[in-house]
Amino acid sequence: MRRPNACPGDGGVGANVAGDEDGRADAADGVPEAVGVPEGGDAAAADGVPDSGGVPEAGDVPDTGGSADEAGAPEAAEARRARIRRRTRRVLYGALILLCTGALLIAGTGYWAYQHYTGRVQRIPHVFPTDVPAAALPPPSRSGSQTFLLVGVDSRSDLPTTGKDAKAPEWKPGAQRSDTMMLVHLPADHKHAYVVSLPRDSWVNVPGHGMAKLNAAFSWGGPPLLIDTVQRLTRVKIDHLAVIDWSGFRKLTDAVGGVDITVDRTVTRRNGPGGVWTAGPHHMDGDDALDYVRERYGLPGGDLDRTHRQQNFLRAVLSKVLSGGTVTNPLKLKRTLDQVTSVVSVDDRLSDGALRDLVWDMRSVRSSDMVFMNAPVAGFDTIQKQSVVLLDDTGSAQLWEAVRNDTMADFVATHSLDTLGTHVS
Known part of the structure; x- marks a missing residue:
């Protein structure tokens, strides 16, 4: 994921960048998108099981632990990753905001001291x-x-x-x-x-x-x-x-x-x-x-x-x-x-x-x-x-x-x- 700009300003831009990258992250993790899974018997072919041209016998179908769990696992994993990404972005943005605020405070304090002390020096006229x-x-x-x-x-x-x-x-x-x-x-x-x-x-x-x-x-x-x-x-x-x-x-x-x-x-x-x-x-x-x-x-x-x-x-x-x-x-x-x-x-x-x-x-x-x-x-x-x-x-x-x-x-x-x-x- 690309680093956001220091001192982020427009949250919409950051969200778009993060959204574009979510899809790439999913692909890299090997998790198929829901729209890419064939319906019915074609699911087996998509998973690498040869299509016999008909309905497979019970002994030929792998046991996945139940059709409801099998359908919900990809969505749950993706939701968890999305939450992790959101938390990471919030932490990173917070850290950048603190860093920028600290830099502004230091600069402001330095400028105040610069102005304060040089302005206090006693001047002698007509020297x-x-x-x-x-x-x-x-x-x-x-x-x-x-x-x-x-x-x-x-x-x-x-x-x-x-x-x-x-x-x-x-x-x-x-x-x-x-x-x-x-x-x-x-x-x-x-x-x-x-x-x-x-x-x-x-x-x-x-x-x-x-x-x-x-x-x-x-x-x-x-x-x-x-x-x-x-x-x-x-x-x-x-x-x-x-x-x-x-x-x-x-x-x-x-x-x-x-x-x-x-x-x-x-x-x-x-x-x-x-x-x-x-x-x-x-x-x-x-x-x-x-x-x-x-x-x-x-x-x-x-x-x-x-x-x-x-x-x-x-x-x-x-x-x-x-x-x-x-x-x-x-x-x-x-x-x-x-x-x-x-x-x-x-x-x-x-x-x-x-x-x-x-x-x-x-x-x-x-x-x-x-x-x-x-x-x-x-x-x-x-x-x-x-x-x-x-x-x-x-x-x-x-x-x-x-x-x-x-x-x-x-x-x-x-x-x-x-x-x-x-x-x-």
């Missing part, structure tokens, strides 16, 4: 610089690729400044500095992600203020001045901005159940309860992780080691979310999405539709597909009584060109870079 001279504007991103500026803000406040629970503005002059700045490049093929940390102490030209540390740009002029500074420094177009403060950082860490981070050497722990970070694996809650990433004294590489700690934390969180059972566990996923959407703010140019497209395009990327690195550095110095990081102009120029041209895969494969290793101090 992009205006009145920038044409000569200072970077070229547009290559088609299909995007570059985000990810900023971690030290708000000097116990009140959240990012996310839906923000109780204070994301920025006001002198109140916040950008302690973490990462360019996140998403290539057009959506197979990888490249995270480049810009040291907070990088000595750069801040428009309208002259040479200063990079993190001063956010303190002086908020997101627009920081974006303008980074775009002039790198000649890379910033397509979107994402901001999280330390309050959100703690909540996000706790939302994923803490993170597991391996420290490769014993170092002093100056934040929090003090003491040391011993070499080996550590399970960190929100407070521990915050102490870990904010530390910048006593590290062998200074500010560069600090950026690697931040990258190490980000990699640990992504590993937990993407491959730790969170995605496949509805309760864990809901809790994590609730927390992520409650603590992160993005620019108001990143619409719900664009955010959903981004999530869909990057759905197959895992933490192992991400490359974390520092911008090339030439050395360190003390300028105006400040410890600063001097960027390598030549090495940086090549890196930014690869980002602009969306050729980061080739660049990473052919250049020696300060990338994040397996273990970090």
